Amino acid sequence: MPVLRSIPMLKITSPSSSSLCSLESLLKYSLSHFLYHSFPLPTPQQNADPKPHQTLYSSFNLRALRTQQSAPSYYASLLQSCIARKAINPGKQLHAHLCHVGLGFDLFIATKLVNLYCVCDSLGEAHLLFDRIPKGNLFLWNVLIRGYAWNGPYEAAISLYYQMLDYGLEPDNFTFPFVLKACSALSAIEDGRKIHEHASRTGWETDVFVGAGLIDMYAKCGCVGSARQVFDKIEVRDAVLWNSMLAAYAQNGHPHESLGLCSEMALAGLRPTEATLVTVISASADSAALPQGMELHGFSWRHRFESNDKVKTALVDMYAKCGYVKVARNLFERLKEKRVVSWNAMITGYAMHGHATQALALFEEMKEKAQPDHITFVGVLAACSHGGLLDEGQVYFQLMMRDYHIDPTVQHYTCMVDLLGHCGRLEEAYNLIMQMRVLPDSGVWGALLNSCKIHGNVELGEVALEKLIELEPDDSGNYVILSNIYAQAGKWDGVARLRKLMMDRGIKKSIACSWIDIKNQVHAFLSGDNSHPDSEAIYAELKRLGGRMKEAGYVPATGSVFHDVEDDEKTNMVCSHSERLAIAFGLLSTPPRTRLLITKNLRVCEDCHVAIKFISKITEREITIRDVNRYHHFKDGVCSCGDYW
Template sequence: MFDYGLVPDNFTFPFVLKACAALSAIEHGREIHEHVVQTGWEKDVFVGAALIDMYAKCGCVGSAREVFDKILVRDAVLWNSMLAAYSQNGHPDACLSLCSEMVLTGLRPTEATLVTAISASADNAALPQGRELHGLSWRQEFESHDKVKTALVDMYAKCGSVRVARNLFERLGVKRVVSWNAMITGYAMHGHATEALDLFEEMNRVAKPDHITFVGVLSACSHGGLLEEGWMFFETMIRDYKIDPTVQHYTCMVDLLGHSGRLDEAYNLIMQMKVVPDSGVWGALLNSCKIHGNVELGEIALERLIELEPDDAGNYVILSNIYAQAGKWEGVAKLRKLMTDRRLKKSIACSWIEVKNKVHAFLSGDTSHPLSDEIYAELERVGGLMKEAGYSPSTGSVFHDVEDDEKANMVCSHSERLAIAFGLISTPPGTRLLITKNLRICEDCHVAIKFISKITEREITIRDVNRYHHFKDGVCSCGDYW
C-alpha cells in the first residue's frame, strides 16, 4: 500500500494492528504505531482502541495506558479496550479503578464494560466491588443480558458466594456452555465435587460439553479426591466426546493421582502426554511429592521446572521443604546456595481481608497495622483457648535453624491468622470472615483455623492460590484433602 503511495487512514490501521495483536508481533506493532503518529491518527478513538488492544495482547500494558492517556475525547469502546488491557494482563485493581473513573465521567457503561469489570472483581476476590457492579448493571437495565449474568455467576462463585452464584445461574434465560462452565468450575473451586458432577450430568442432557467443561469436572474430581471418577471422565472425554486432552486436563489428572499417593502413575502419565508438559503439570507433581515426601520424583520435577521457569523461587522452596522433611539438610543447604547465587527470593506470604469497604493486608509476623497490639492480643487469647481444646502447633512448615519455641511463634503469626484476628476484633460476633491469601495455606494454619472456627463460632473462608476452604464448627469443606 505504501509502495503505491497511498496513506493509511483510521480504517486501515485498526486492521493492521489487529494482525499484529494476533501474531503477538510487538516490534511490527511499534513500527505501525510510528506510522500512526506520523500520519496524525494517534488521537483517533478507533485507531487508539486498536493500539491499546495490540499492546495489551503483547503484554505491554504501560504502552497501552500511554496511548489511552493521549486521547482526550474517549468513547466507550476506548474505555473498554483499556479495561480489557488491565484485566487480561493480571491488573484487576487497575481495571476496577479505571471502571470507577469511567462511570464518574458520566459515560454509560456497555455490556462489555460490565463483563470486564465483573471479571476483574472475580479475579481479585473483591466481593463488595462485585456487588456494586451487580447493582450498577441492574440500574443500567442489563438484568436481561445473559453475558452479564454469566459474569456475575463466575464472580460470586470466585468470591466465595457459591449459593448466590447458583441462584443467578438458575435465573439465566438461556444457559449457554460458558454459563454451565462457570457454575461447574465454581463448584470445583469450593471443593463441592458432588454438586459439580451432578450439574455436569444435567448439562449433558441439554448442551454439549467442551474442553473447558472437562477442566472443571476433572478439577472437581481432583479437589474432591475422586480418583476413579476422574479417570472415568478423562477417558470418556477422549473416547465419547472426541476431545484431545490439553495441558490443563493433564494437570488435573497429575494433581489427582499425586494427591492420591499414585506418584509413579502421575509421572508415567506425564511421560505419555501428547502435548508438551508445562510448569503447571510439573508443579502439580512437585506439590504431590511434598505431600508424600517423595525426594526422587521431587528432584526430577524441580529439574524440569528450572528449565521452564528458572526464576520462580517457590519451586526451589518446595523441594527444600521436601529435603527438610526427609532430614536431608545437605540438600536444603545446596538449594539455599543455588537460590542465593541466582539472586532468587522466596515469595512473601500476604493475606488480606475487607472490612467496612477497606482492604487490610498482612504479612507474616506483621506489626505495621495500627491495631497491631490488639491483633496480637486477640491471637494470644484465642491461642490459649485453642491449646485448652487440644491444639498443638506443628512447626514442620518452618525450616529455619531456630529453637522450637521460636518456630511455634513464627507459625502462629502467619499472615492468614493475623487477618483472622483482625476480623474477629473488627466485626460483630457471628460475622463470616473472608480471607484471601496469595500462597497456599500451610498445614498447621489449616488445623488452627478449624479450631478457631469452632471456638469463636464463626464461619471462616480462606481463598488461597489453589482453592477455597470453608471452615465451620471445626470442620473444613475440603475434608483435609487439598
C-alpha cells in the same frame, strides 16, 4: 495453446422462459470459455449452496445484463450482493464471467473480488488476484490486511503493512487497527511499537479506533502501562475505548485498577455497555472483591441489564469465585438461556470450592441440554481432583476423549496428575506425564512437585524441580516446595544446597501476603508484619487465640519451616503467617458471627490449615480462605476440602 476449463452451470428458475434462455446462454458461453492460465481459480462445487445462487441470479436485471455487459458498476453491485451473503460459489462463477468480458483485472471490480474472497476466508485466491492488479488503492490493501488479521496467518498481515509502506501509501484509521490486531494475536510487541510510532507521526494515535487497537495490542503483550499512556492521550473517548482499557487491566492481573477505571467511566457520563459490565464483573471475581461485585450487580440492574444473560453469567462466575456458591446457583437457574459458558462457570465454581458431588451432578444435567467443551472437562476433572475422586476422574478423562472427541490439553493433564498425585499414585502420575500428547508445562510439573511434598517423595520431587527450573528458573516457589520436602525428611544438607542455589542465582523467596476487605477498605498483611496501625491489638488477639487453641488440643506443625532453627522459633514463625494476621484483624473489626473472607497470594500451609479449623470452632465464625489454588471454607472446626488439597 491455453488450457480451457468448463464450469458446471447452475439450474436457474425464472418465470420468463425467453429471459431464462438468453441469460443461461450468456452465462454458459462466458463461464465455459475463460482462460484457466490467465487466472487459475478452483472449480466450484456442483450443487453447492443453491439458495444463495438462486437469490443472486434472481436479482439479475436481464435487460441491463444484455445491454451493459461491460458496466463495472453493475457487476460491482452483484459482487456486493455476494459479499453480503458470503456467497463464494456464485461469486467465483461471476468472477469467471468477468474474466471473459475483460473486467477480471479492473481495479474497481477486482477490489470487490478480493473483498469477497477475504470475507469468505479464501485468502489464497484473494492474494493471487491482489498480486495481479494495480495497487494504488488503499482500500484494496486494507481489505487483504484485514483478511489475514482476522483469519491468519497473522504474519502475512504485518508483512503486507510494510509492503504497503514501501509502495508509497499512507495507512489510515482502518489500516492501523487491522494490523495491530495481527500484532495482538502474535504478541509481536516490537512490530506493535513501530506501528505505534508511525501512527503517532501521521496523527492517527488519538483516533478512537486506532487507540483501541493500540490498547488491545499492548494489553495482549502485557504492557499495561503503555496501554494506559495511549488511553490518556485520547481526549474524546467512546465506550469501546473505555472497554478496551478496562479489559487491558482485567486481563493482566490488575482487577482493582479495572474497577477504579469503571468508576471514572461512570463519572464521565458514559452509559455502560454489555462488554463494560462483563469485563468489570469478571475483574471483581478475579480479585474476590465481593463488595464491588455486589455494587456492580445492583448497578447492572439499575441500568436494565437484569435480563441480559451474558451479564448474569458474569455474575454467576463472580459470586462463585467470591465464595457465594448458593447465590451463584440461584442466578444460574434464573438464566433464560443456559449457554455452555454458563454451565462451565457454575461447574468450575463448584470445583473451586471442593463441592465435587454438586459439580458432577450439574455436569450430568448439562449433558442432556448442552454440548460440553474442553473447558467443561477442566472443571469436571478439577472437581474430581479437589474431591479426591480418583475412579470418577479416570472415567471422565476417558469419556472426554472417547465420546466427545476432545483431545486432552495441558490443563486436563494437570488435573489428572494432581488427582493421581494426591491419591499417592505418584509413579502413575509421572508415567502419565511421560505419555502426554502435548508438551508438559510448569503447571503439570508443579502438580507433581506438590504431590511429592504431600507424600514426602524426595526422588520424584527432585525430578520435578529439575524440569521446573528449565521452564521457569526464577520462580522461587518451586525451590521452596522442594526445600520443605527436604526439611520434612530431615535432610538439612538438601535445604542448605537449595538455599545456596537460590542465592547464587539471585532468587528471593516470594513474600506471602494476605488481605481482607473491611468496610470497602482492603487491609494487606505480610508474614510477621508489624506495619499495620492496629498491629499491637492484632498480635494480642493472636496470643489470646493461641492460648484457647492450645487448651482445645492444637499443636503447631512446624515441619514446613524453611530454616533449621529451634522449635520455639519455628512456632513463632508459623503463628505470625499472613493469613492469621488478617483473620485476627477481621475478628477485631467485625461483629460476632460475621463471616470472614481472606485472600492469599500463596498456598495455605499445613499448620495454618489446622489452626484455622480451631479458630473457626472457638470463635463460632465461618472463615473462607481463597489461596492460589482453591477455596477453603472453615466452619465448626471442619474445612470444606476435607483436608484434601
